[in-house]
Amino acid sequence: MASSCWPPRDAEHLLVSGQQMAGLEQVLFEHGLPVEALMEKAALAISRRLQDPDLWPELQARGVLVLVGPGHNGGDGLVIARELHLAGIPVRLWSPFERRKPLTENHLRHALWLGIPQLTSPPDPSDPALWIDALFGIGQSRPPGDALESLLTQRQRHQPQRLIAIDAPTGLCADRGLPLGQTAATAGRTLSIGLIKQGLIQDSALAWTGALERIDLGLPAALLEQLPAQQPLGLGPSDLDGAPWPRPAAAASKYQRGRLLVVAGSDAYRGAALLALLGASASGLGSLRAAVPVAVADQLWSQLPHAVLSARLPSRGDGSLDLSALAPSVLERLDALVIGPGIGNTADDAAIWETLQAFPGLLVLDADGLNRLAQRAALPWLRGRSGPSWLTPHPGEFQRLFPDLTGLPPLEACAAAAQQSGCSV
Incomplete structure (x- = not known):
């Protein structure tokens, strides 16, 4: 990578598809990193982010409801729920699925053993707690279904943007930035794990993602170098300070x-x-x-x-x-x-x-x-x-x-x- 590259071709600027992100993770798994370790790393980083002063007082006052999906996005949500619970935040769980991946099922079993309550019926959309959307993440390929779409629509109506999406809002394609069905979860904040997913920065996604943040995973530089040379890069406001502006001579x-x-x-x-x-x-x-x-x-x-x-x-x-x-x-x-x-x-x-x-x-x-x-x-x-x-x-x-x-x-x-x-x- 040339040192003169602007913006830098690093984790802060690379934009990837969901499939590319999954491919990078697979490389880590093939070289010995346990799936459990990456899930813990991602979820613990999110838990630390939620403890920042701009979010923590609200979590303490109103509590959290974690929407748990059947896959590893749901597992991320359960680790977050565990950490918030241990930190003294009132946490509840809701998982509308009968089957879950084994790792996610294990985290659910542990969360229940810790005494975290689990709802047995759909939550009230006017619930004052902050909702954490860990239903599907970037692995979504089809609409979430009428029941979830209705719940998410009602949630936005009663509690606008009081939802934090883990990796991507439910119902939103992370590659194209378009709803997969009639609607998607409306997040006040979306925490994109590892790298920013390219669909989340499209105009069509802005109504759903809210404030978009990247959760750093410390991905090795050698791993990022496996992405194509022409991989798109994103710009942030701070990048303008380092832009290669023309520098005319003082006497010009x-x-x-x-x-x-x-x-x-x-x-x-x-x-x-x-x-x-x-x-x-x-x-x-x-x-x-x-x-x-x-x-x-x-x-x-x-x-x-x-x-x-x-x-x-x-x-x-x-x-x-x-x-x-x-x-x-x-x-x-x-x-x-x-x-x-x-x-x-x-x-x-x-x-x-x-x-x-x-x-x-x-x-x-x-x-x-x-x-x-x-x-x-x-x-x-x-x-x-x-x-x-x-x-x-x-x-x-x-x-x-x-x-x-x-x-x-x-x-x-x-x-x-x-x-x-x-x-x-």
Whole structure:
């Protein structure tokens, strides 16, 4: 692993599928680590997390109900229940399954011997205790069933987000971030064991996962190196401090600190131009230029006096920006060009796209810049670009640009789109 890799390719940043995580665990088992030892390690780490000051007072005051599944996720929950019980927290158990894996069954037998109460009927969804969801974890492949879905829906209605999910909320696919049935458990916090599961960071999962945290297992570096070289990595807020930002010389002029042109806005979406320019202003660049609709250009000096007006662009009858009025000379002596926010979705003449294709600097296509490109032969155009290109599509824009990839999981689709187009996506 190169030391210059950003973000680091380590346990804090790697994103994996459920199958990959199970494969890593299997390697540990094959090399002598007992299954029982890994379960204890994971559950004890979670128990320590629950004893942090942000959670412990609530557990002491209201107690805990652990929802126990039939597999090793249920075993994790039982070890957590044991530790909380021994620490003086009021703990109860509920397991709606007749059969459990042997290790989980043993932990249940021990928990009952310790005197931890077990419910014999489904819990009251308005129960004030904090629920710990240890029903299925990342091994889910089918809906949890009507009874559990109904209980979890009622729980969220009566006690919103008063549930902590172990590894993944019940009913949520940890690979795709989508409910497996009609609904999933709504967690206030999800504790992902070992590595973050890739589905849990998708937009579609955010309503179910709550605050997502990784529970460190101290996985050996040699084990993580077995993952593919192109394994996706996730970013956290603290990673921005170590990002490889450009470091211009102390004596660099403003033109040596980045020259950017923003093409944005239209009569229909005037605010998009100002928002895009404000975002660019916060980047630390040296020279900011604007190609905006006439209605915005007339007010630009009073709102963003540091932005140089490079072009006053007319709007078409439908209110969209007319890019054909953008002279090629405006693109000279630039490092980067952003085009698309709020420009409208009307098709352009081929000439302007030929000019953009030949632009040698960084081209960032966003919003309606992507929608306009999608009306052309997008892939050949992108592969023919003279300079680097960044695409920032939301799901609808992605589908218009890459219709053949939209059935894939998001991270897989994104990687395939980048490979096909030669762009950063």
